[in-house]
Amino acid sequence: MNKIHFMFCKLCRGITLLLGLSILTFTLMYNSPIDPITAYIGGDVSITLEQREALYEQWGLNQPPHVQYLHWLENIVQGDMGYSKIHRKPVSAIIGERFMASILLMGPAWVLSGCIGFFLGTLAAVKQGGWVDKMITWFAYLQASVPTFWLGLMLLIVFSVWLRWLPIGISVPIGVAAEEVTMADRLYHLILPLATLSIIGIANTTMHTREKMQEVLSSEYVLFAKTRGESTWQIVKNHGLRNSLLPVITLQFAYFGELFGGSVLAEQVFSYPGLGSTLTEAGLKSDMPLLMGIVLISAVFVFSGNMFGDIINILVNPRLQEE
Amino acid sequence: MFNNHRKKLVFNIIGTALILGTLIVLGIFLSDESLISSFANKNLTPSWQHPFGTDWMGRDMLVRTIKGLRISLSVGFIGAFLGAGLATILGIIAGIGSNKVDEFIVWLVDLFMGLPHLIFIILISFMVGGGVKGVVLGVGLTHWPILTRLVRNEVRNIRHSEYIAISRNLGKSNFFIVRKHLLPHLLPQIIVGFLLLFPHAIIHEAAITFLGFGLSVQTPSIGLILSEAVKYISIGKWWLAVFPGLLLVIVIKSFDDIGEECRILANPFSANE
Numbered sequence: 001m002n003k004i005h006f007m008f009c010k011l012c013r014g015i016t017l018l019l020g021l022s023i024l025t026f027t028l029m030y031n032s033p034i035d036p037i038t039a040y041i042g043g044d045v046s047i048t049l050e051q052r053e054a055l056y057e058q059w060g061l062n063q064p065p066h067v068q069y070l071h072w073l074e075n076i077v078q079g080d081m082g083y084s085k086i087h088r089k090p091v092s093a094i095i096g097e098r099f100m101a102s103i104l105l106m107g108p109a110w111v112l113s114g115c116i117g118f119f120l121g122t123l124a125a126v127k128q129g130g131w132v133d134k135m136i137t138w139f140a141y142l143q144a145s146v147p148t149f150w151l152g153l154m155l156l157i158v159f160s161v162w163l164r165w166l167p168i169g170i171s172v173p174i175g176v177a178a179e180e181v182t183m184a185d186r187l188y189h190l191i192l193p194l195a196t197l198s199i200i201g202i203a204n205t206t207m208h209t210r211e212k213m214q215e216v217l218s219s220e221y222v223l224f225a226k227t228r229g230e231s232t233w234q235i236v237k238n239h240g241l242r243n244s245l246l247p248v249i250t251l252q253f254a255y256f257g258e259l260f261g262g263s264v265l266a267e268q269v270f271s272y273p274g275l276g277s278t279l280t281e282a283g284l285k286s287d288m289p290l291l292m293g294i295v296l297i298s299a300v301f302v303f304s305g306n307m308f309g310d311i312i313n314i315l316v317n318p319r320l321q322e323e
Numbered sequence: 324m325f326n327n328h329r330k331k332l333v334f335n336i337i338g339t340a341l342i343l344g345t346l347i348v349l350g351i352f353l354s355d356e357s358l359i360s361s362f363a364n365k366n367l368t369p370s371w372q373h374p375f376g377t378d379w380m381g382r383d384m385l386v387r388t389i390k391g392l393r394i395s396l397s398v399g400f401i402g403a404f405l406g407a408g409l410a411t412i413l414g415i416i417a418g419i420g421s422n423k424v425d426e427f428i429v430w431l432v433d434l435f436m437g438l439p440h441l442i443f444i445i446l447i448s449f450m451v452g453g454g455v456k457g458v459v460l461g462v463g464l465t466h467w468p469i470l471t472r473l474v475r476n477e478v479r480n481i482r483h484s485e486y487i488a489i490s491r492n493l494g495k496s497n498f499f500i501v502r503k504h505l506l507p508h509l510l511p512q513i514i515v516g517f518l519l520l521f522p523h524a525i526i527h528e529a530a531i532t533f534l535g536f537g538l539s540v541q542t543p544s545i546g547l548i549l550s551e552a553v554k555y556i557s558i559g560k561w562w563l564a565v566f567p568g569l570l571l572v573i574v575i576k577s578f579d580d581i582g583e584e585c586r587i588l589a590n591p592f593s594a595n596e
Contacts, residue, residue, distance in 0.1 A: 261442060268534055
């Protein structure tokens with residue numbers, strides 16, 4: 001009962017946060033210097049002043065902001081996110097399309113950076129104070145100072161320009177019809193953005209795992225295990241992994257936000273057609289509905305990450321089970 | 324007073340700060356002479372005369388990078404300053420305010436953490452029309468939540484301590500208590516928080532300038548130099564991207580080190596290690 005109540009509270013808080021974010025986004029949009037009608041018709045000079053007025057009326061732009069907001073929200077809840085002017089398609093259709101491409105990039109990167117980071121963090125904690133630990137820590141700190149896009153550029157220079165092993169960009173080969181693109185082609189073009197995103201994520205997990213693992217290894221029950229004659233590997237397996245895995249998984253879910261931000265940069269560097277590069281394009285070309293749509297999706301994405309983390313914590317953590 | 328460990332930290336901080344200072348001074352005093360385009364010198368690979376090579380207009384990349392660094396640093400500085408200032412004010416208000424106020428500010432903190440930083444900055448700088456203003460506001464308005472939480476918790480911890488209760492009983496105003504009791508106590512944390520915000524601010528400035536939302540050609544920060552370099556990477560002009568980025572990484576890492584070292588110094592318990 002307690003658990004359900006706890007989850008319910010989390011969910012309610014999450015919903016207030018999402019509503020708050022939608023208000024914030026709408027306020028920013030409402031106050032922006034870009035006139036939605038001018039942005040929509042673009043350079044079309046054949047539109048008369050009357051037609052403009054009619055459009056103004058039809059879109060409800062003469063209503064007070066809170067009415068407009070409620071209207072906008074109502075549409076979004078019903079799945080209507082507006083119409084993108086650069087793609088000439090409904091925003092929801094574009095997001096649906098690009099979301100899969102982004103998941104294909106972010107999912108493996110998330111798993112890879114989590115596994116490698118967990119491994120390195122454990123290694124560093126076990127060898128605490130030694131040169132392995134120092135190297136891993138130094139590497140993790142260095143990584144925090146490397147801009148994602150620059151790392152991407154460096155990989156591009158080494159693997160695409162010098163070694164010519166991998167393509168320079170774009171998720172499919174040039175000059176091949178969309179239907180003929182094979183899975184192998186897609187994977188081939190996915191390698192570099194994936195590598196960039198994974199490498200950037202490792203530092204975070206490594207440092208958290210190291211800290212948690214050190215905490216466990218300096219505990220009294222580990223000392224007791226040592227006196228019983230357990231080997232280092234046994235201690236890590238029996239005590240370390242069990243106690244540090246859960247907080248690290250929770251943190252890895254909280255990393256969804258950074259992951260999304262990183263994918264915006266990685267997708268831009270490699271011209272990978274996912275949500276991130278679409279967001280950049282929408283922003284640069286003042287495509288408001290598309291921009292707002294992706295911003296809201298990213299908020300939902302971060303929110304679900306936190307939510308999953310909480311749920312897993314509640315379901316798996318034996319300390320919470322007893323209540 | 325200082326043991327060896329702390330002495331070493333102080334030396335490290337001074338050393339790193341000297342290097343950074345030199346770079347900034349160079350950025351101010353280097354003449355613009357080598358930035359005049361000369362097509363005789365265009366696209367030179369790195370050499371002793373041009374350690375970072377030259378670009379497609381024959382400009383010396385080392386000079387460009389150092390000058391760009393100064394712009395990146397100033398934008399980062401103002402952004403981080405704005406963020407730290409906002410965090411201090413909101414943190415103190417949440418700390419000494421009523422429960423309702425506190426809850427609201429904690430909710431705001433969660434709200435601003437509910438959107439990826441980069442996307443928030445894109446959104447804000449897009450809304451104010453890009454440029455320096457967009458970047459500074461974007462960076463400042465997105466980097467306050469974590470520090471706010473820290474300041475708020477600290478204030479909550481000490482607000483019921485005796486010296487503050489006595490001060491209150493003596494009839495001192497909230498303003499007096501904040502100025503005379505809270506701020507001096509919080510100052511080290513705020514300074515460290517600011518120093519640690521700084522590298523983040525620089526990275527994010529570079530990132531959104533790279534994407535095209537930030538600074539324009541008139542203000543060639545490192546982010547801009549790198550985004551220009553992209554076009555030339557595929558035709559083998561690697562030095563345009565490698566060296567400016569490398570210098571940027573070194574500078575960010577240095578600021579991060581200074582921040583970390585100050586954090587350890589500011590923590591009295593570390594003296595015993």
